[in-house]
Amino acid sequence: MNRLTEFMLPPAKSTTAGEVDALFHFINVTSIILLAGITFTIIYFAWKYRRRSEDDVTPVITHNSKLEITWSVIPLILVMIVFGWGLSGYMNLTTAPDDAYEVRVVAKSWLWEFHYQNGHVSVNELHVPVDRPVKLVMSSDDVIHSFFVPDYRIKRDVLPNRYTSVWFEAIETGESIIHCTEYCGRAHSDMNATVFVHTQEDFETWLESADAIDEDMPPAERGEALVTRSGCMACHSTDGSRMVGPTFQGLWMAERTMEDGEVVTADENYIRESILEPNARINEGYDPVMPSYQGTLSDRQIDDIIEYIKTLD
Amino acid sequence: MSTPEASTTKKVQVRRYKPEENPKEHYLNAEKGVWAWMTTIDHKKIGLLYLGSITFFFFVGGMLALLLRTELLTPAQSFIDADVYNQVFTLHGAIMIFFFLVPSVPAALGNFILPLQLGAKDVAFPRLNLASFYIYTIGTIFTLIAIFTGGIDTGWTFYTPYSTQTGTNVLLMTFGIFILGFSSILTGVNFIVTIHKLRAPGLTWNKLPLNVWALYATSIIQVLATPVLAITLLLLVMERALGIGVFDPSIGGDPVLFQHFFWFYSHPAVYIMIVPGFGVISEVISTFSRKVIFGYWAIALSSLAIAFIGFLVWGHHMFVAGQSSLASMVFSFLTFLVGIPTGIKIFNWLATMYKGSIDMKAPMLYAMVFLFLFTIGGFTGIMLGSLAVDIHLHDTYYVVAHFHYVMMGGMVMALLAGLHYWWPKMFGKMYSEFFARISCVIIFIGFNLAFLPQFVMGSQGMPRRYFNYIDQYQAFHQLSTIGAYIMAVGFVIMAGYMIHSLLRGKPASANPWGSRAMEWQTSSPAPHHNFEHIPVIINGPYDYHKPMSEFQLGIAHSTNGHQSFEKVDVNVKSAEEKA
Structure with a gap:
């Protein structure tokens, strides 16, 4: 058993x-x-009391109180x-313990953002220390989502108009998958993320270096890391294939036709607008479904992403 | 019923009416032509119209299910994309629930059998009954238009704010279901009045067939719960069409309110779907065990208890949705209370089989399949009702599997038991017993293969409504898909022998199962007005220890003194007292 x-x-x-x-x-x-x-x-009754003849007489048992x-x-x-x-x-x-480490979770169609106490934001990756209670304070930017970690047996709906919270304490280092379990549209089944459980020291190192990893790299490489980390790849390909959103390949300075017939050149301003106000202008044939990255990506990080997109021709 | 016999009884002269075998004239050939069918106010024909409709929708919903299962053979896209997949699972759910399950036993089988079981000529309001069918038809037309003009991708639960924001045709679809609800309400009202007012002389409340008790409980839920669905859908329409903020937080509403409203209807609706199934099972098990039912009042009252408590458990759909812990606690407690009357029924049915004379004909086989599958559905319901475990299992395939064990393993098996049981009365033809048993076994195997793996992958963490999934679940999905195909084969065989029965089936006798129930004491197919006489009831419907002759009594025509029938004086409760 x-x-x-x-x-x-x-x-x-x-x-x-x-x-x-x-x-x-x-x-x-x-x-x-x-x-x-x-x-x-x-089965026993069906066999034992099978009908033997059409004249079978059955006892009258109407009830038995005991x-x-x-x-x-x-x-x-x-x-x-x-x-x-x-x-x-x-x-x-x-009931989360009082000393729980708090992480703010923002769900958007279709990604998870994790805001740490030092201001760092990671997308689709939740980094937590082992053997320490972690409390997630969650809200949604659009429809209802639900935060589910099968390995922790926890689940909580993430609502657009109020905060909900959930807590857990990981008992071993490693990775666990996070699913969205409240149906939220087209890419619902791709709205997954990963919990990375570190030792306390590793976690602190990660938290300190999370923003710094980019500093020594060339901007385009930093941009690439940001695109991967921010969950852009869930909807945008870099090899020209069509996904939920238009591909990044060959995007730089290309002329794109919008839903309203306007033709736009994909320059810095267009890309910046697409990241911060994604539904202001929609490419022809696509749906207005991208969440805004306002508050998630800084201006410098957007510069890096633009540099990265320039390299994809 | 406790009033002294003397004051409430009157003497009626009765004689025995043996049902005519293979009648030349019956309800099917009393009137002919399409127009006669479309304007019929005969409850039996309206029942068959419903039966035809639900068969059609079961076929459509089943094909959609096969599409889903085929797509899920592989994790990534194989032949339909995510948008189509989302529309298909929404339609599968909405069609199966609103167009198939809700009207299946009450409207299709219930319409056909209720007046026959009461010894009445028809339901209380025959024209209203026909109107219900047309309201159902209009509702389905709206829904079909919605499907062909943009589809719908919200899931059958229409959760806000997704349903107020999606680009698909939610408005028409919800309006269609809004209309459909009235059909359900009117059928409920009709049945309640019929059961109160049209019982044959002597058919007191303690002699009512358990199927009638089940339909009575169902009708109460239909009348009380369906208006809430109507209100909810209307508010949803107002929000989408007029921008009045009720549920959508971006215009000041509360999405959790929608969930409360929705489940306030939809949880009792689950009992609209399953309680009439209990009625059918009680009839079938007693008839094929040829034995008096064990615990008549326990079964009858447990249906009413389930109907009542069923109104108070809706919050168990929202343990993780952000309702207060206190609310969750109360809802969990009440949910477990529903389990008790349900368990009592199972034990009563088993006790009815004890020392019976059990004939494993197709209806009985389906009833046993029901007992097994529904018990699994019940136990997994206990699992889901438990707060801590539900947090892990909520919105996973475990819920999907549980729901299918209750609805398909429970209700559909009960429907099939009832269909095979009353088929001779409906059409006056027998079906192939051999193929009926074969298809029952195939469906049983296919069903378990399709849904047992879903319990496992759900427990492991596979969320529901997923177009794409991680590789570790693939083996379970593939088993499940193979199971679905096997089930489809079973249903194709069933379609084959049922059609064969209609065209070339052997004529059925009036009472092929040797039942004591009243619907079997008239010819097959039933006469145009159900009985050629006014039936008089002196025994309970399951009194197999009494001779058959005592179940075939009707009021003797006292005016004609020339006939030399055997006449008996019996005491029946007066008509005034019955109501």
């Missing part, structure tokens, strides 16, 4: 996952025992156990 639970659930990588798994296991085992009993009874009370009370006790257990687990999952 333990094997079944292990097979059905992803590895448990948070402090709270164990309790959820134990309850999952308990309900599964109880259900399987009861289901086996019911199934056996159905039996009926038994099969009402036992399930009632079982579900009350499950209820209490589930409630206590739920309280643990919704």
